[in-house]
Amino acid sequence: MALPRPHRFDVYIAVGGLLGGLLLVGIGLSTRPADDPVTLFDGPWPVLVPLTVLSGCELLRRAAPRTALLTGTLAVCADVVTQGNLSTVLMFTDVVYAAVLYGPLASARRIQWITGLLTVAGTLVPFAVWRVPEALLIGVVVGVVAYAPASTGWIVRNHRDAAExxxxxxxxxxxxAEMDRAQAVTAERARMARELHDMVANHLSAIAIHSTAALSIDDPATSREALSVIRENSVDGLAEMRRLIGILRDGDDEPAAVPTLDGLAALVEGARANGLDVTLDASHDGTVPAPVELAAYRIVQESLTNALKHACPGPVTVSLAERNGALTVEVSSPYGDRDGPRAPGSGAGLVGMRERAALLGGTFDAGPEGPGGARWTVRATLPLREGVPE
Structure with a gap:
């Protein structure tokens, strides 16, 4: 398998080490004299072999650090039996450093242990054999050449891993944080969509139905009555839109006057004015949390809007009751084919009501009930406190 291309910095080190070693050979500077007992190959030329090999190992210091260390160890051992070259030793210390820094973690740990044991052995064994203080210098040299660069590489590696x-x-x-921001934006957009739909859908539905009736029935009195209802709903819808725009402009979480359950009577009266036969049965002890009040109000509002758009003629019932620590909201209207004008629907209202119940940890369902599915019933259970079982 072909080795990866050497890093540019490694090439600089290899070339610099080789040229430095050649300069030392040229000026006749070596680490040992020719008559040293350890020197088996005297003269300047044998020094070039380990020097060239270590220079090649520098090219592999990052691409193949273990191969470079093994080959460099053999080369520095060969350098010991020559007159020696300082550049060869320096390049070997860099190869040890790179093997710890760039090699696998297991190899880096082994190199730490091996160089440490060699340093201890290089200190104790020569002193035990020769019994002279100068023998301790061998351990110092081994520590400087092997253990010190290995320890430096380990420290740098730890810092690099910590930084990474x-x-x-x-x-x-x-x-x-970006995911939280996106979720917050999505949740806020969904909330404002629910508010916008719930606040104006009722008025627009009444406008659509009564305008259709005014156009289809050729009766001045009926048309005048329909136009009066249209005007009233237009003014109310415009006021709701202005209030919502004010909320968006000012950045408030909720309007100053949040709809409450006390406003259900006025809501039902408005539905009666639009032509629905509505009755209200609400019983609560007045300790309903504000979020639950708002959700219940909006669910009743949207249910009455749907009844105005889609229900058959007949009684519509709205009931609220507290049961088992939860507020139950139920709106029932006649279900079946409708002969009169019908306003179009998109299903967004049901989605909004389901979302409101889910946000409070409650339940929601809507569908035909009764004999033959003659009644369309919307039912929501909203916990009055956290942890109330559904």
Whole structure:
């Protein structure tokens, strides 16, 4: 398998080490004299072999650090039996450093242990054999050449890994923050869509139905009555739109006057004015939390809007009751084919009511009930406190 291309910085180190070694050979500077007992090959030329090999190992210091270390170890051992070259030793220390820094984690740990044991052995064994203080210098040399660069590489590797972990944590934190922001924006858009739909759908539905009746019935009195209802709903719808625009402009979470259950009577009266036969049966002890009040009000409002648009002639009942720590909202209207004018629907109202109940941890269902499915019933259960079982 072909090795990856050497890093540019590694090429600079290899070339610099080779040229430095050649300069030392040219000026006759070596680490040992020719008559040293350890020197088996005297003269300047044998020094070039380990020097060239270590220079080649520098090219592999990042691409193949373990191969570079094994080959470099053999080369530095060969350098010991020559007159020696300082550049060869320096390049070997860099290869040890790179093997710990760039090699696998297991290899880095082994190199730490091996170089440490060699340093201890290089200190104790020569002193035990020769019994002279100068023998301790062998361990110092081994420590400087092997253990010191390995320890430096380990320290740098730990700092680099810590910096990388911090960077990844920062990226993860930024990603989570962006996800939270996107979810918050989506939730806010859904909330405003529900508010917009619930506030104006009732008025627009009444306008659509009565305008259709005014156009289809050639009766001045009926047309005048329909136009009066249209005007009233137009004014109310415009007021609701202005209020919503004010909320969006000012950035408030909720309008100053949040709809409450006390406003259900006026809501039902408005539905009666639009032509629905509505009765209200509401019983609660007055301790309903504001979010639950708002959700219940909007669910009743949207249910009456749907009854105005789709229900057959007949009684519409609205009932609210507290049962088992929850507020139950139920709206029932006649269901079947309708002969009169019908306003179009998109299904967004049912989605909004289901979302309102789900946000409070409650339940919602809507559909035909009774004999032959003659009644359309909307039923929502809204917990009055957290942890209330559904």
């Amino acid at each position: 972990a911090a960077r990844l944590r920062a990226e993860q934190t930024a990603l989570l």
